[in-house]
Amino acid sequence: MVSLSDYLILSSIIFCIGLAGIFINRTNIITLLMCVELILVAVNTNFIAFSHFLGNEAGQIFVFFILTVAAAEVAIGLAILTLLFRVRGSIDVDVTNSLKG
Amino acid sequence: MNNMYTFDTSTLWVALPEIFLLSAIVVVLLLDLFLTKPFKQVTYYLTQLSLLITAILAFNLIGEPKTIIFGGSFILDNMASIFKVFMAGSTMVALVYTRHYLTEHKLFRGEYFVLVLLSMLGMMVMVSGYSLLTLYLGLEILSLSLYTLIAIARERSGAIEAALKYFVLGAIASGLLLYGMSMIYGISGSINVADIATFAANATLASREMLILNFGLVFLVIGIAFKLGAVPFHMWVPDVYQGAPTSVTMFLSTVPKIAALAMLVRILVDGMGAMHAYWSDLFMVMALLSIALGSVVALMQTNIKRMLAYSTISHIGFILLGFVTGVVEGYGAAVFYVLVYILMSMAAFGMIILLNKQGFEADKISDFKGLSKHSPWFALLMLAIMLSMAGVPPFIGFYAKLFILQQVISAGFITIAVIAVVFAVISSYYYLQVVKSMYFEDSNNEITITAPMDMKLILSINAVLILVVGLFPDFWMQLSISIF
Numbered sequence: 001m002v003s004l005s006d007y008l009i010l011s012s013i014i015f016c017i018g019l020a021g022i023f024i025n026r027t028n029i030i031t032l033l034m035c036v037e038l039i040l041v042a043v044n045t046n047f048i049a050f051s052h053f054l055g056n057e058a059g060q061i062f063v064f065f066i067l068t069v070a071a072a073e074v075a076i077g078l079a080i081l082t083l084l085f086r087v088r089g090s091i092d093v094d095v096t097n098s099l100k101g
Numbered sequence: 102m103n104n105m106y107t108f109d110t111s112t113l114w115v116a117l118p119e120i121f122l123l124s125a126i127v128v129v130l131l132l133d134l135f136l137t138k139p140f141k142q143v144t145y146y147l148t149q150l151s152l153l154i155t156a157i158l159a160f161n162l163i164g165e166p167k168t169i170i171f172g173g174s175f176i177l178d179n180m181a182s183i184f185k186v187f188m189a190g191s192t193m194v195a196l197v198y199t200r201h202y203l204t205e206h207k208l209f210r211g212e213y214f215v216l217v218l219l220s221m222l223g224m225m226v227m228v229s230g231y232s233l234l235t236l237y238l239g240l241e242i243l244s245l246s247l248y249t250l251i252a253i254a255r256e257r258s259g260a261i262e263a264a265l266k267y268f269v270l271g272a273i274a275s276g277l278l279l280y281g282m283s284m285i286y287g288i289s290g291s292i293n294v295a296d297i298a299t300f301a302a303n304a305t306l307a308s309r310e311m312l313i314l315n316f317g318l319v320f321l322v323i324g325i326a327f328k329l330g331a332v333p334f335h336m337w338v339p340d341v342y343q344g345a346p347t348s349v350t351m352f353l354s355t356v357p358k359i360a361a362l363a364m365l366v367r368i369l370v371d372g373m374g375a376m377h378a379y380w381s382d383l384f385m386v387m388a389l390l391s392i393a394l395g396s397v398v399a400l401m402q403t404n405i406k407r408m409l410a411y412s413t414i415s416h417i418g419f420i421l422l423g424f425v426t427g428v429v430e431g432y433g434a435a436v437f438y439v440l441v442y443i444l445m446s447m448a449a450f451g452m453i454i455l456l457n458k459q460g461f462e463a464d465k466i467s468d469f470k471g472l473s474k475h476s477p478w479f480a481l482l483m484l485a486i487m488l489s490m491a492g493v494p495p496f497i498g499f500y501a502k503l504f505i506l507q508q509v510i511s512a513g514f515i516t517i518a519v520i521a522v523v524f525a526v527i528s529s530y531y532y533l534q535v536v537k538s539m540y541f542e543d544s545n546n547e548i549t550i551t552a553p554m555d556m557k558l559i560l561s562i563n564a565v566l567i568l569v570v571g572l573f574p575d576f577w578m579q580l581s582i583s584i585f
Contacts, residue, residue: 008287015280018276019273022269022273029265029269032269033269033272036269036272036273036276039273039276039277039279039280040276040279042280043276043279043280043282043283046280046283046284046287047283047286049287050283050286050287054287054290056290056291058234058286058291058292059283059286059287059292061234062233062234062282062286062292065234065237065238066237066279069237069238069241069245072241072245073241073245073272073275076245076248076249076268077248077268077269077272079249079252080248080252080261080264080265080268081265083252083255083261083264084258084261084262084265086255087255087256087257087258087261088258088261088262098258098259098262
């Protein structure tokens with residue numbers, strides 16, 4: 001029997017991988033988007049596990065909304081990325097450093 | 102508990118402003134498709150009209166008793182209605198300035214106005230959200246529209262870079278906020294703010310439950326601080342302010358701050374009020390860091406949008422200080438500060454937009470050189486705005502800082518008040534730098550003001566209000582306290 005804490009540990013590991021990926025990754029912006037998705041997956045795991053063990057459906061409803069928003073978010077993210085590629089000719093993290101001071 | 106999620110159409114009037122705005126967005130979006138080039142202005146006027154009607158609908162709901170509908174996820178109270186009126190009003194002002202900017206930079210597109218209306222809808226949902234789900238959805242409607250608004254200048258590589266940075270950091274912040282929400286949901290068993298408040302106020306919580314509640318709370322605070330742009334979650338603010346088209350910078354630096362503040366009040370004050378001792382410590386650190394960093398780093402800026410970004414960070418520090426006090430008067434002072442900040446920031450960005458012409462961005466401090474010779478009236482208004490931001494009496498910015506510091510001192514944090522004042526004095530240097538270049542330096546470039554009459558008029562009223570409201574601040578302060 002998988003217990004609640006097993007799910008929570010799994011989700012926190014996924015969460016940490018996502019967060020670490022964002023800070024360590026210095027090459028590609030697509031990887032950043034994937035890391036953001038990992039964070040959302042961790043959150044969804046949390047919500048569903050809690051929902052199951054609490055016997056309360058609100059958490060599962062929440063997950064539906066997170067999935068929908070995540071899809072919209074990625075659509076906008078990739079659209080911005082396409083624009084960036086058009087104006088800069090590259091999607092490396094290094095090219096996004098013209099604004100500073 | 103069984104009828105918790107029932108849907109009752111007789112309560113729909115509570116959400117009337119939102120329902121109207123959503124229908125108006127659909128109409129504007131569809132109509133814009135069929136408008137040919139000479140009639141594009143119709144979109145602008147329709148947008149203003151929708152905002153006006155939304156404001157009137159929200160105004161009519163002021164004074165209604167507190168009502169919670171949709172299974173406890175949507176609340177109507179005075180705070181929600183007053184904030185909605187202010188948001189709709191300031192968005193209308195912002196759009197007047199925006200139109201001039203968009204025409205001068207050939208960015209005039211119908212989508213711009215639809216996106217502004219959509220972000221307005223998101224903010225209204227945030228202000229009225231009373232469950233974690235509605236708050237999150239409102240936040241995402243707002244953020245997704247803002248990312249797109251920044252990227253609307255798609256030939257400018259700076260704007261695209263700003264949009265991307267805002268997007269990536271915003272997505273991380275939403276992720277952190279959601280993780281905190283999942284923890285709070287897991288321990289309290291509900292996503293409704295009212296239930297969470299009952300749970301958190303329960304004195305017999307085991308230390309294990311307290312720990313998880315605290316764990317979730319930290320993530321919530323991070324998410325909210327990010328949206329407000331408080332140090333150390335401020336990295337996006339200067340880059341986005343500088344890179345985004347000025348009209349978008351103006352919009353995103355003003356109106357969403359009300360919504361972020363409302364979310365803060367809903368989650369932390371209404372929901373986690375019992376945990377004030379825990380989150381106020383976090384807020385104190387963030388507030389001091391924001392005031393210090395915002396005041397010092399702004400000294401070195403030559404780009405006025407970037408300078409105003411750091412000035413925003415320091416203003417946010419003052420707003421957070423209001424929440425450290427933990428009393429209703431302190432929260433009221435914070436709300437008052439936000440409203441004042443919006444009035445000042447709107448006028449400051451309006452002034453930058455005023456100097457824009459035919460593809461020329463007046464975003465350097467040096468672009469203000471010699472303004473007093475070419476247009477003494479607008480130079481005078483800019484002087485008032487800058488002095489008010491620095492906190493010089495009798496302008497309104499002084500009273501905003503005064504009320505916050507009064508509350509901070511009466512809550513017993515004298516050292517913090519002293520530090521805040523010292524940094525406020527330091528910050529007056531860079532505000533005065535703008536005044537100096539307007540009055541004491543001559544420019545080689547000709548300053549021509551091509552703005553239409555309506556913009557000049559609204560901008561003048563906006564800037565004069567900074568002085569006029571400063572003459573009787575008590576009414577607004579009482580109003581800000583009364584909403585809690």
